Amino acid sequence: MKKILINATQAEEVRVAMVDGQKLYDLDIENRQRVQTKANVYKAKVTRVEPSLEAAFVDFGADRHGFLPLKEISPNYFRSRAPEGEGKVRIKDVLKEGTEVIVQVDKEERGTKGAALTTFISLAGRYMVLMPNNPKAGGISRRIEGEDRSELKDSLSQLNLPDGMGVIIRTAGVGRSTEELQWDLDYLLQLWDSIAKANDENKAPVLIYQESDVIIRAVRDYLRDDIDQVVIDDPAAYQRAADFVGMVMPKYKNRLKHYEDPLALFNRFQIEGQIETAFQREVRLPSGGSIVI
Template structure:
């Protein structure tokens, strides 16, 4: 009853606030000249753009959009949003379809309708949410999508989020009016605010933050969006670091390892390459009643849940190939597919999962928005070229012997100095001593192997000195660089 009275008191205030924000936004839009998306504005200013046409492809009518150079011309002012950060050599992806996420809603200027997230499948819930949004009467020209977090939220919660997004859009319009292009207009909240916005719910008892300024930002955000839960935000002032106290340091270390051990036995191994992510499922010592088929099925079910979790934690995207343990029964194969689809439902990134192949492979794609955790934390190894491998001591010793033999073909030389790492020097002076002595006696040239403290495994420098003590130029055919071969340009 108290909740109902609170709702009755607060909703009129929220609706009045929404009405005020709508009126101010309309006024600002008239000043800014904003008419839907930036692309629409560009077309409106110039009437010579070919319209979007439709043609038949594969028995279906599909939209054919005009070339980008016919939509925009040099000097056009365009409002764009970065929807994907630059990854490797690929630049950022831009869109004129602006979307600004709130706690329960997403604001989409120019959409001019309300919708519900596709992840909310129940038609009754979808109708209820649409009805609430229509009752809130959002302004024309602005679209709103109810996020999955908005499921089972009250009208008051949605109204508060709507008012917050309208205030934010009003600020953005003011910046558009004042900005001289090119100019940044709006940047999404920092990680702490995004985490509270996207993850926090009523089941979480406490939010701990150990940095005073971040604590204040979070409190301001909660006061605006979720004032009922402000008292759950706490400033941590303990002597033990926050991550150490709650065991987060070890969890962070785990998600940077290649192998992930599962609680009841078995593991998954994650390898990230340039083209795709490969995930291998290993049963290890996991067994179910000495039944190989049942063991494989139960292991794959557990692995499917952990794979979905690791994809979220590591922010892995693009093409992902999961190599499950082979199963003979079709119902088990379909069961693993269903388990994987169920496990990725809570993932905010879009995913698409194909059927399991006859080899036990499940191919899937996951939306890539930013570089993965591995790309963000590590850079390419300077010694192995990113391949993850360096030559063995014996291989480097053989390379050194070949260069010495090549250098002996020079005329008038008296001394060869070979500089290698300490491990390779030890190998040459012990295991290759007889071969070096044979080369020296057959050519009357002295060979001196010098260890270089701190040198990397593949360090190899050969110097040649003649009878007068002068260094002789020595340019052998270069060895191919370590690491994977360069990718072909597409």
Template sequence: MKRMLINATQKEELRVAIVDGKRLYDLNIENVKHEQKKSNIYKGRITRIEPSLDAVFVDYGGKKHGFLPFREVSIEYFKKITNINARYNIKDVLFEGQELIVQINKEARGNKGAALTTFISLAGSYLVLMPNNPKVGGISRQIEGENRNELKEIMSLLEFKKGMGFIVRTAGLGQTKESLQWDLNFRIQHWESIKKIASKHAAPFLLHQESNVLVRAFRDYLRQDIKEILIDNSKIFDLARQHITALGRPDFKNKIKLYKNEISLFSHYQIESQIASIFQREVRLPSGGSIVIDTTEALTAIDINSSRSTKGYDIEETAFNTNLEAVTEIARQLRLRDLGGLIVMDFIDMTPIKNKRLIENSLKEAVRQDRARIQISHISRFGLLEMSRQRLNSSLCESDNHICSRCNGKGVIRDYKSLSLSILRLIEEESVKKNTKSVNVIVPINVASYLLNEKRTILVLFEKKSSGVKIVIVPDKNLETPNYSITRIRKNRIKKNINKVSPKTYKIKFLFYINKIIHLINFYKRRKIFIICTK
């Protein structure tokens, strides 16, 4: 039995989980610090036209300007058009400073700004309205057979303005014409109010903010297979009952229940450990195998390993059974982590073509219930399968994780001895340059110890070769490998050459003099001990 569990015990996070028995099916987490902007509607202004990219950049009020491809610009914003079907140059129909209504299609990620579109979509309980895109329309791909034909007949009876389009959602299955018409009219009114607000304000301006995770969960997941909605917070419980009524889903009002147990809601259904696995690189399979998920800038790589799996009579059967088991978990992890873009899976090698086709068909069946658009290719002769998945929201790992300041997201760092040798070569390169007075090097303590103890003779040799250039090694306890700083000081001015950590000039001078004082103290201590011994 499927249930919707809503956890709101911590004010920083609101978690909505869909469980099938005690197995986590889907998860949404809304963090107070991370505000979702996808599907927000803004009035923006074109700031730059780039014919080479066939796109424009739009100031919609975000930190970075949004990216709007020419194909995502509605014809209603074109100027001087005589033929609708003709192909126009972007500079001929759009101009800088032009204001338009845009919606965020993809949120900003890393150095990339948000992807925008002028083809607005307004999601309702039973359908999605496209108010300025008449070419788009239809029925959810998850509705098949006779149900699809029945919905087509009802759709032909619905009344809406010319130039609009809409898609009936899965939740619209079994609804009457009156219910669908009510939802459609509500979306049309919403669009009219958005246009009215846009006419009164200059760009950039927020026109519509997407609902919170609670409303989105009710709108996107409420189907007849959800038998119970459990909430562990009384305030959210009251709010949920109000939202259900506002969304026009009174049939679910009696399914909402307040959870009052001493054991936390998610712990009761044993899904906390399943949620923890979402943030792990390796996911174990029941048979003993595992899948390893690595996300890069270009794609997500998934490797299937047999590990301790012995599920089969021979190596071929073990490989097939492990791959078959991995397919179900991969489809689940893609949904839970909301991984999007290009995904490449490296399956355990299988010889029979029949087994490869069975794995492909199993994967297609496993992702059928996913709300995202998915395209799947065939397994290549190298055992790789490529697929693409639409990113619905920013993935949990992106929103809740930060790039490691030490390794910069690589996951590995250079060995301190190898780093020391690299720094040594850079010191030599800087010291032999003309007009050099000294080379100051700020490094972590372990690197400084290695250079001063193991490579002191080489450093002295560098000073002799370079005709009196001073090489100063300064250990900094606040630095960690692989960070360091090398500064070349000229006889007439200072020039920073290599900076993996950019210290200020006064800090260099301060550490330089501190280092000299330490050397003097150690020198006099050794001299005092020598005098005592001779006496």
């Protein structure tokens, strides 16, 4: 039986493990000491346009300015297009210093490099991903095939999606009715409206949407019919997850369990040793051999 185990009692990190029986098959760790910015949405301001790179540098509130390449700029921001016969649009035709843009962190900053940004916003829901300013993107996850894909194509054509937007149906959307998919879409549209409102009411640079933490993401992305339980060892984390499930997927609320046993959660399910093994340089093979990384 598959379970999601959430260890949130440590001050340094939150760990989310996916287990089948007592076998660990997926692990996600979020460092509480490090500020997570990936998928956050900001109102930002262009500080420098670099024609040689076909990119702009953008102040979105971080220590280092973010990097915004031309290919990640929505046509909504184009000030003017290159005259006919003069080739493709250039960064200087699109942005100038002081231009305010809504950006999402695509890759967090590393070392001396600032974060990689995009203006093509993606908002993940339970069954789909909404792209509010990218009508050309969208469709159905490539992992969905056969009859499931055909059924979802029919449902997708019936969704009340505003013009100029796109959606991708996630694997969790398989077997869901058009009504359930529309409910998820409406939730994401409300979220986008709140982002647009925050953009209108605030001066750049400012955070206008923060992506959910690892606990909510795990529940949102992985809690399906084949998951027997979600076991959480911290009362505050359990309550947040329960509130989210009650609002977004109430039929699964009885699958959440607050773990109160004095024995550590991961020890109870005998996966602590598997986690330690996963981080070792030497990987033991079923044949008796090993690989050294």
